[in-house]
Amino acid sequence: xxxxxxxxxxxxxxxxxxxxxxxxxxxxxxxxxxxxxxxxxxxxxxxxxxxxxxxxxxxxxxxxxxxxxxxxxxxxxxxxxxxxxxxxxxxxxxxxxxxxxxxxxxxxxxxxxxxxxxxxxxxxxxxxxxxxxxxxxxxxxxxxxxxxxxxxxxxxxxxxxxxxxxxxxxxxxxxxxxxxxxxxxxxxxxxxxxxxxxxxxxxxxxxxxxxxxx
Numbered sequence: 001x002x003x004x005x006x007x008x009x010x011x012x013x014x015x016x017x018x019x020x021x022x023x024x025x026x027x028x029x030x031x032x033x034x035x036x037x038x039x040x041x042x043x044x045x046x047x048x049x050x051x052x053x054x055x056x057x058x059x060x061x062x063x064x065x066x067x068x069x070x071x072x073x074x075x076x077x078x079x080x081x082x083x084x085x086x087x088x089x090x091x092x093x094x095x096x097x098x099x100x101x102x103x104x105x106x107x108x109x110x111x112x113x114x115x116x117x118x119x120x121x122x123x124x125x126x127x128x129x130x131x132x133x134x135x136x137x138x139x140x141x142x143x144x145x146x147x148x149x150x151x152x153x154x155x156x157x158x159x160x161x162x163x164x165x166x167x168x169x170x171x172x173x174x175x176x177x178x179x180x181x182x183x184x185x186x187x188x189x190x191x192x193x194x195x196x197x198x199x200x201x202x203x204x205x206x207x208x209x210x211x212x213x214x
Contacts, residue, residue: 024150061119
């Protein structure tokens, strides 16, 4: 008696959905530049309701350009996009410093608008990563939808983790320090993280710019 099995020539919709959902989560959680941008937005905005609106605007924007680029409606060269993504992180880092110095700009007042604008740019970066993986021709809408859902889940997990760590740190600090001291300490931490984020983004910007200009 011979053992036989059937090899599926094309994966079904469920398998495509599960695969691209996982790819979306993996991509956002391994994409340090996109996470740095989201982290910078969280530091800038602080209050969770405004963070939710800001991150939602960022998500909607990068879905638009991801879909447009993936479906070949728009074609933007990858290297300049990656360099500009790094520049966007630097700009938000500078806005954090301005806000903590009492000089809030449009970014601090309307973070969702800035997040939406830069989200359009980041969507092209997501499209470049998705182009490397490829899309199943028989299920492009399903793959694109669930890749987006995976990216969104990854973002939400990251934002939740950041807020959880901040809450734990604030709670621990409040047991040792007065409220005013805690606020000053977190303002200084914001400044330190803004400088750190800006330095990483600046290095990435120089590296990426020299790579495509060389």
